[in-house]
Amino acid sequence: MSAGSPKRLGILLSGRGSNFEAIARNVLSGRLDCEVGFVFSNKPDAAGLALARELGFAAGCIPSAGVEREVFDAQVAHLLQEHGVDLVCLAGYMRLLSGKFVSQFPQRILNIHPSLLPAFPGLDAQYQALTHGVKITGCTVHLVDENLDSGPIVLQVPVPVLDDDTVESLSQRILKEEHIIYSEAIAWMLKGNYRIEGRRVIKV
Numbered sequence: 001m002s003a004g005s006p007k008r009l010g011i012l013l014s015g016r017g018s019n020f021e022a023i024a025r026n027v028l029s030g031r032l033d034c035e036v037g038f039v040f041s042n043k044p045d046a047a048g049l050a051l052a053r054e055l056g057f058a059a060g061c062i063p064s065a066g067v068e069r070e071v072f073d074a075q076v077a078h079l080l081q082e083h084g085v086d087l088v089c090l091a092g093y094m095r096l097l098s099g100k101f102v103s104q105f106p107q108r109i110l111n112i113h114p115s116l117l118p119a120f121p122g123l124d125a126q127y128q129a130l131t132h133g134v135k136i137t138g139c140t141v142h143l144v145d146e147n148l149d150s151g152p153i154v155l156q157v158p159v160p161v162l163d164d165d166t167v168e169s170l171s172q173r174i175l176k177e178e179h180i181i182y183s184e185a186i187a188w189m190l191k192g193n194y195r196i197e198g199r200r201v202i203k204v
């Protein structure tokens with residue numbers, strides 16, 4: 001990451017954008033010491049993209065439907081680089097990244113997932129947790145590699161599953177924690193006081 005000037009986040013999203021909003025609010029209030037450099041969506045109608053524009057951030061969209069993954073990812077990487085992005089944050093970005101994209105931002109891509117990985121990767125993690133009958137689930141911020149929800153874990157928070165939970169109520173309880181730990185993980189990664197040993201992200 002470049003030294004001196006404030007670090008710049010690139011946010012990739014496909015939908016609602018509540019994690020993006022939580023991060024953006026922390027940036028705008030100064031609780032998170034960085035800038036939002038660029039917000040990208042692969043879905044033109046993503047609410048998160050509209051919010052990014054409302055908040056005055058540089059934002060863009062390339063519809064992904066029908067475009068070959070590597071070609072698409074090269075275009076996204078180009079946009080992020082053009083905007084001087086230091087750390088890429090996936091915030092409900094519903095696409096697997098190509099190996100080539102990942103290698104352009106080595107250990108500089110974060111994702112948030114609504115379960116305690118490696119339990120319940122992929123879609124509908126809260127539904128998976130409910131139907132499996134676990135008593136505790138949670139959320140995970142992890143570094144991204146080219147496999148689904150699989151890179152080294154940065155932070156995790158447990159969340160109880162209550163007997164009368166629905167997917168909706170459980171998702172809401174997890175989401176509250178997501179909004180807190182994503183900014184914490186970003187702050188830590190930007191500070192750089194960690195080392196990675198195998199799959200372990202260790203504070204130094």
Ligand code: GRF
Binds near residue numbers: 016020114175178
């Ligand atoms: C969150 O639950 C996140 O963990 C998952 O996708 C959802 C995105 O929600 N990766 P939002 O768009 O940030 O509101």
